[in-house]
Amino acid sequence: MCLRLLLSILVSIAGLACAARIPGPEERIVGGSYIPIEYVPWQVSVQNNSLHCCGGVIYSDRAILTAAHCLSNVTVTDLSVRAGSSYWSKGGQVLKVLKTIAHPKYVPKLYNPYDIAVLILEAPLRLGGTVKKIPLAEQTPVAGTIVLTSGWGYTRENSSFLWPILQGVHVAILNRTDCLKAYKHVNITIDMICADGQRWDTCQGDSGGPLIETTKGGHRQLIGMVSWGDGCGTNPGVYEDIAFFHNWIKYTVKKNIYKSIVKI
Numbered sequence: 001m002c003l004r005l006l007l008s009i010l011v012s013i014a015g016l017a018c019a020a021r022i023p024g025p026e027e028r029i030v031g032g033s034y035i036p037i038e039y040v041p042w043q044v045s046v047q048n049n050s051l052h053c054c055g056g057v058i059y060s061d062r063a064i065l066t067a068a069h070c071l072s073n074v075t076v077t078d079l080s081v082r083a084g085s086s087y088w089s090k091g092g093q094v095l096k097v098l099k100t101i102a103h104p105k106y107v108p109k110l111y112n113p114y115d116i117a118v119l120i121l122e123a124p125l126r127l128g129g130t131v132k133k134i135p136l137a138e139q140t141p142v143a144g145t146i147v148l149t150s151g152w153g154y155t156r157e158n159s160s161f162l163w164p165i166l167q168g169v170h171v172a173i174l175n176r177t178d179c180l181k182a183y184k185h186v187n188i189t190i191d192m193i194c195a196d197g198q199r200w201d202t203c204q205g206d207s208g209g210p211l212i213e214t215t216k217g218g219h220r221q222l223i224g225m226v227s228w229g230d231g232c233g234t235n236p237g238v239y240e241d242i243a244f245f246h247n248w249i250k251y252t253v254k255k256n257i258y259k260s261i262v263k264i
Contacts, residue, residue, distance in 0.1 A: 035168030037086040040150045042134040042222070043166065044081045045088040046119070046208060048074050052088035055151040055209025056081060057222055058133045061124035063253040066208030067227055067240070068102040068117040076100050081121065084130040086166045088152045093131065098122040101252055103245070113189040115227045116240045117208075118252050134210070136250075137223040140193060140243045141213055143175035147195065147223060148212045149237075153205025163205075171195040171211075174236055182236050191244045193224055194236040211239050 037043065046054040046066050054070035064081055076097055085092030098120045105114040125131050141147065150168040172195060174182075179194035188194070195211065211224030224239030242249075 033167060033169070034086075035150055035166055037084060037092070037130045037166060040148070040166070040168065040210070040212070041084070041130050041132040043150050043210060044083045045085075045152060046070060047080045047082060047088070047094075049078050050080065052082075052152055052205065054205075054207045055153075055226060056119065057208075057210045057225065058083065058125065058131065059118075059136070059249065059253060060133050060257075061127055062121050062257050064097075064119040064121065065222075065225060065249065066117055066119060067112070067225060068106040068115045069108060069112050069227075070208050071100050071102055071117055072108050079119070081119065083125055084128075087164055088166075089164060093125060095125065096122045099256060101256055103248065111186050111238075112228050113187075114191055114240075116225060116245055116249075118249065118256065120253075120256050134212070134220060134222045136246050137213065137221045137243045138246055140241050141173045141223045143173055143178075145173040145213055145223075146170055147173060148214075149195075149206070149209060149224075149226065151206030151209040151226065153207075153209075171237065179236055179238075183230070183238075186230075188238070191241055192227070193239050193241045195224070195239060196236060211242075 042058045044056040044058060044064055045052045046056040054066055056064040056066040059065050076099065079097035080094055081097065082088060082092050082094045100117060100119055102117040103114040127133065148168055148170055150166060152163055152166060174194040174196055179188055206226045209226045210222055211226065212220050213223045214220050222242050224242055227238050227240050229235060229237045
């Protein structure tokens with residue numbers, strides 16, 4: 001994530017932003033392995049001044065979903081999205097961001113409730129084999145569901161170099177009781193879901209990236225979005241629950257894409 005907001009860092013540094021990221025050589029999903037973009041064609045790299053800072057998910061050819069904290073202290077004119085490549089630094093399609101819309105209840109602070117945002121692109125993506133939108137889940141996943149997450153983030157805590165190739169890892173959804181036990185000092189709000197963070201996890205650089213479930217019918221859907229966690233691979237990862245935001249996402253995209261078309 002453009003900061004997976006490690007709590008230890010957040011306590012000491014307020015208002016970390018995309019622009020503050022300094023690339024280093026060992027960033028990627030913790031405990032994962034290379035995953036080709038063809039397998040996760042909805043994954044994008046959200047970039048600030050052409051440097052990866054967060055993950056994102058293709059909702060439509062003009063709309064990208066990401067974490068709201070990825071937009072802290074950044075200028076929309078500096079933002080772009082790279083889609084259709086397993087590499088954050090080359091290949092695929094690169095489009096500028098026209099507008100950013102964070103959830104109205106999001107307030108930049110520790111633990112990031114309502115940590116979701118929509119990016120409206122200046123031009124439509126060319127959808128195809130390596131660039132695809134993904135449907136939104138309408139129900140919160142049940143505990144024990146095995147899900148897939150991906151990104152270009154750290155492979156361990158306190159690393160500082162962007163891993164160039166996309167990584168993926170499977171994690172299991174935790175029940176709310178276990179999540180609350182792991183985070184006794186944190187208010188796990190109704191918009192959040194947790195996934196097992198023991199050995200396999202997301203980390204800094206993965207924020208805004210997808211959490212994907214494959215249904216019994218073989219269809220894949222977006223059930224979560226990388227938000228935050230205490231450490232990497234040591235405690236549960238916390239994700240925004242897409243089912244909770246389903247109606248807000250649809251309304252926000254429809255409203256703002258119409259406005260952008262009229263403006264153009």
